[in-house]
Amino acid sequence: MxxxxxxxxxxxxxxxxxxxxxxxxxxxxxxxxxxxxNVETEFFIxxxxxxxxxxxxxxxxxxxxxxxxxxxxxxxxxxxxxxxIDVVKGMRAMGAEVGAMPATxxxxxxxxxxxxxxxxxxxxKRFDWAKDLDLPPFGPDTEYLLSxxxxxxxxxxxxxxxxxxxxxxRAAGVSFxxxxxxxxxxxxxxxxxxxxxAFGRLAEANVSLFNGRGVKKIIxxxxxxxxxxxxxxxxxxxEWEVIHHSQLLAQLVADGRLKVEGKVAAKVAYHDPCYxxxxxxxxxxxxxxxxxxxxxxxxxxxxxxFSLCCGGGGGRVWMETAHDQRFSVLRVREAAEAGAExxxxxxxxxxTLLEDSRKTEGFEDSLEVLDVAEVLARAIPPA
Amino acid sequence: xxxxxxxxxxxxxxGAGIGGxxxxxxxxxxxxxxxxxxxxxxxxxxxxRLSKVFPTLDCSSCITTPKMAAAAHHxxxxxxxxxxxxxxxxxxGRFEATITQKPRYVIAxxxxxxxxxxxxxxxxxxxxEQGGFGARKVIRVPFxxxxxxxxxxxxxNCWICGKPAGKCMEACPTDAxxxxxxxxxFTIRARAVVLSTGYExxxxxxxxAFGPMxxxxxxxxxxxxxxxxxxxxxxxxxxxxxxxxxxxxxxxIQCAGSRDHTLGVPYCSRVxxxxxxxxxxxxxxxxxxxxxxxxxxxxxxxxxxxxQFYQNAQAMGxxxxxxxxxxxSATPEGSLVMKYENQETGESVTREHDMVVxxxxxxxxWNPAGVIDAGVADDGFLKATSPKLQPTxxxxxxxxxxxxxxxxxxxxxAIVEAGAAAMEVSNxxxxxxxxxxx
Numbered sequence: 079m080x081x082x083x084x085x086x087x088x089x090x091x092x093x094x095x096x097x098x099x100x101x102x103x104x105x106x107x108x109x110x111x112x113x114x115x116n117v118e119t120e121f122f123i124x125x126x127x128x129x130x131x132x133x134x135x136x137x138x139x140x141x142x143x144x145x146x147x148x149x150x151x152x153x154x155x156x157x158x159x160x161x162x163i164d165v166v167k168g169m170r171a172m173g174a175e176v177g178a179m180p181a182t183x184x185x186x187x188x189x190x191x192x193x194x195x196x197x198x199x200x201x202x203k204r205f206d207w208a209k210d211l212d213l214p215p216f217g218p219d220t221e222y223l224l225s226x227x228x229x230x231x232x233x234x235x236x237x238x239x240x241x242x243x244x245x246x247x248r249a250a251g252v253s254f255x256x257x258x259x260x261x262x263x264x265x266x267x268x269x270x271x272x273x274x275x276a277f278g279r280l281a282e283a284n285v286s287l288f289n290g291r292g293v294k295k296i297i298x299x300x301x302x303x304x305x306x307x308x309x310x311x312x313x314x315x316x317e318w319e320v321i322h323h324s325q326l327l328a329q330l331v332a333d334g335r336l337k338v339e340g341k342v343a344a345k346v347a348y349h350d351p352c353y354x355x356x357x358x359x360x361x362x363x364x365x366x367x368x369x370x371x372x373x374x375x376x377x378x379x380x381x382x383x384f385s386l387c388c389g390g391g392g393g394r395v396w397m398e399t400a401h402d403q404r405f406s407v408l409r410v411r412e413a414a415e416a417g418a419e420x421x422x423x424x425x426x427x428x429x430t431l432l433e434d435s436r437k438t439e440g441f442e443d444s445l446e447v448l449d450v451a452e453v454l455a456r457a458i459p460p461a
Numbered sequence: 462x463x464x465x466x467x468x469x470x471x472x473x474x475x476g477a478g479i480g481g482x483x484x485x486x487x488x489x490x491x492x493x494x495x496x497x498x499x500x501x502x503x504x505x506x507x508x509x510r511l512s513k514v515f516p517t518l519d520c521s522s523c524i525t526t527p528k529m530a531a532a533a534h535h536x537x538x539x540x541x542x543x544x545x546x547x548x549x550x551x552x553x554g555r556f557e558a559t560i561t562q563k564p565r566y567v568i569a570x571x572x573x574x575x576x577x578x579x580x581x582x583x584x585x586x587x588x589x590e591q592g593g594f595g596a597r598k599v600i601r602v603p604f605x606x607x608x609x610x611x612x613x614x615x616x617x618n619c620w621i622c623g624k625p626a627g628k629c630m631e632a633c634p635t636d637a638x639x640x641x642x643x644x645x646x647f648t649i650r651a652r653a654v655v656l657s658t659g660y661e662x663x664x665x666x667x668x669x670a671f672g673p674m675x676x677x678x679x680x681x682x683x684x685x686x687x688x689x690x691x692x693x694x695x696x697x698x699x700x701x702x703x704x705x706x707x708x709x710x711x712x713x714i715q716c717a718g719s720r721d722h723t724l725g726v727p728y729c730s731r732v733x734x735x736x737x738x739x740x741x742x743x744x745x746x747x748x749x750x751x752x753x754x755x756x757x758x759x760x761x762x763x764x765x766x767x768x769q770f771y772q773n774a775q776a777m778g779x780x781x782x783x784x785x786x787x788x789x790s791a792t793p794e795g796s797l798v799m800k801y802e803n804q805e806t807g808e809s810v811t812r813e814h815d816m817v818v819x820x821x822x823x824x825x826x827w828n829p830a831g832v833i834d835a836g837v838a839d840d841g842f843l844k845a846t847s848p849k850l851q852p853t854x855x856x857x858x859x860x861x862x863x864x865x866x867x868x869x870x871x872x873x874x875a876i877v878e879a880g881a882a883a884m885e886v887s888n889x890x891x892x893x894x895x896x897x898x899x
Contacts, residue, residue, distance in 0.1 A: 103759070104804075105758035105759055105783075105785070106758055106783060106784050106785050106802060106804055107716070107720075107721075107758050107785045108785075109784070109785065109801070109802040110784065110785025110786060110787055110801060110802075111670075111785065111787070115787035115789065115800045115801070116787070116789060116800075118809060118811075119809060120807065120808070120809060122802040122807060122809075124802060124804065125802065125804070125807050154722055154723045155721055155722065155723055157716075157720035157721075157727075157758070159722075379668070379672035379673050380672040383669070383723045384669045384670070384672070384723070386672075412673070415673075
């Protein structure tokens with residue numbers, strides 16, 4: 079074992095949010111249920127926590143300190159109920175204080191600071207995806223603010239989710255508007271990297287922006303925004319009725335406001351995003367949307383609470399993961415083995431990673447990766 | 462068909478496992494008239510299906526059978542097997558239980574247990590009494606030391622093999638087979654009720670924890686391992702089910718479902734550490750050259766002589782690994798590949814085992830909702846109103862509980878609690894009697 083224990087490190091981690099650090103009894107259940115057990119790795123969440131408890135060196139490397147995807151499987155399974163993600167966050171915050179931060183995360187943090195998005199893209203281009211859509215600005219008479227995830231604002235593939243969603247919302251006659259380039263990243267992932275300061279700035283800006291415009295109800299396109307808006311912003315004065323687009327679409331179909339005339343005649347497997355499923359307990363609505371689109375559901379195992387993380391949470395969406403360590407590769411293989419023609423999901427991070435793995439694994443002709451909004455849009459005649 | 466006349470008893474015991482039988486015997490010995498109902502075609506519960514018991518390593522069926530026989534032959538005990546309670550309501554301070562007799566398709570009064578029907582039956586199906594490993598006939602006496610020795614026909618698999626009647630009907634010397642038997646309700650009246658309805662293993666752990674690997678034939682449950690080790694087991698020796706080969710390396714996964722909020726089982730199932738150690742010891746005897754590994758998150762050896770038992774197992778060379786393994790794949794030869802963290806070195810370990818036993822969580826076998834007014838706690842087990850001082854009292858006066866239906870426990874504790882329940886019933890009946898005399 080390395081070096082001398084420093085109890086001050088233990089104290090610091092606890093003061094940086096990892097309050098449960100010393101509750102851990104080191105049983106190792108977390109390491110066993112961790113998605114990393116599906117690949118060859120030296121990352122063990124139990125060991126990371128042990129290093130933190132003892133306050134010894136050995137966990138600073140990128141693979142270890144930034145290995146956790148914050149998928150939440152271990153938190154659900156921990157017999158002591160340790161808020162493991164908070165412990166990880168605290169340890170990363172400790173690391174950040176001494177500059178132990180992977181370069182890619184530094185770049186994301188810098189971009190958030192200067193552009194309000196993590197992708198290094200200019201703020202002015204935030205709504206380029208909707209140039210030709212003539213989206214109404216959010217105003218006093220608008221019911222919903224449509225808050226689009228940064229990834230779906232800038233990434234070419236992800237933009238299609240936002241456009242499909244707009245198509246469906248218009249078909250259902252939903253009253254919605256957008257704020258535009260003043261919006262910022264929700265800050266969910268940067269907070270998980272231990273960068274509390276960056277999160278604070280982003281959250282404060284968004285809360286005052288939304289409150290200033292009189293926002294009451296928000297449609298979000300990412301489970302990560304959903305998590306932040308519903309669980310983290312209320313403490314900062316942001317209390318709105320937040321709905322994930324899969325919930326709203328399911329509701330529109332159930333209420334008969336959205337007429338689904340077409341049918342998506344495909345076998346569709348659904349991948350539960352961690353932050354929609356495990357973290358926010360939204361399991362049924364995305365499936366209902368797929369059902370409404372006429373899709374034939376196929377099971378690929380590891381569903382709902384037991385869903386396999388795509389690998390993109392906890393800031394890892396910004397980091398490079400070696401090909402043989404990507405959970406998304408396992409996931410697309412599972413979908414293909416289950417006979418799915420479409421692998422549907424409801425998170426821009428999941429979609430990005432699964433899309434990538436679909437290509438690297440040679441499923442380009444046999445498997446599509448789509449957001450539930452895109453599946454539903456196909457069952458609706460274009461306006 | 463008319464319903465039989467109601468039968469009057471002092472106590473009704475629901476469940477004829479070791480707990481229910483002990484309560485019935487203790488009450489019967491005091492002179493109380495006891496009715497026992499069980500949903501299985503034989504009494505004996507889980508214990509009669511076990512191999513040996515910890516920490517004494519007594520043969521389980523050798524020590525259960527005398528209890529079963531004692532209850533079956535006691536003049537104060539009446540046993541009804543293959544029954545389900547439909548409703549148990551209190552009427553004027555006395556319980557009226559409507560019990561449904563499930564059809565055996567065999568007339569109990571005529572059947573002599575000669576098994577000629579079983580020999581004649583041409584159809585084999587997996588035998589649930591042997592963990593699904595062996596085969597049984599569609600009509601059969603459930604197992605060799607079942608009580609009562611009555612045949613039961615499983616209508617799901619019977620195809621009435623001959624015309625106009627099946628081979629069993631032709632073979633039966635007492636004309637006991639009746640294909641047209643229907644479920645029949647009868648009434649039991651009793652002054653007190655004891656619920657001793659036991660447990661099942663959690664059904665969905667494997668699928669949720671191991672996804673694509675669940676359902677692998679060499680990934681088995683702890684009760685299946687009991688059958689492999691039992692004297693009358695399916696193969697009469699320990700072979701792995703996938704290909705009938707003798708396993709040279711066997712792993713146990715502890716806390717398979719227990720202490721897992723995601724499965725609704727936040728509690729410790731209490732018996733798994735000890736029975737896995739016991740199974741490991743028995744395997745060392747049955748397969749002296751095999752490597753046996755127990756993967757645990759912590760060992761709970763809480764009872765009398767249990768810690769010594771655990772230490773003996775370590776001394777015997779059983780390997781204990783502190784890790785929660787994940788079963789990730791299988792080899793073409795049928796071994797299971799596990800991945801886990803070596804907690805001493807921090808290395809990732811990939812290891813193959815010829816077969817893997819999951820020490821599955823205990824969950825309640827029965828929920829009283831809709832049948833009898835007895836509260837259930839958050840964990841699904843029966844709720845105690847006074848858990849510390851009168852642990853066998855349920856939320857309804859006159860209704861008592863014993864055994865695992867009240868919470869996970871081992872055989873020793875189940876028997877002790879069953880005796881305590883009998884004493885509470887006795888006190889209750891005496892008080893009732895005294896009040897009536899005034």
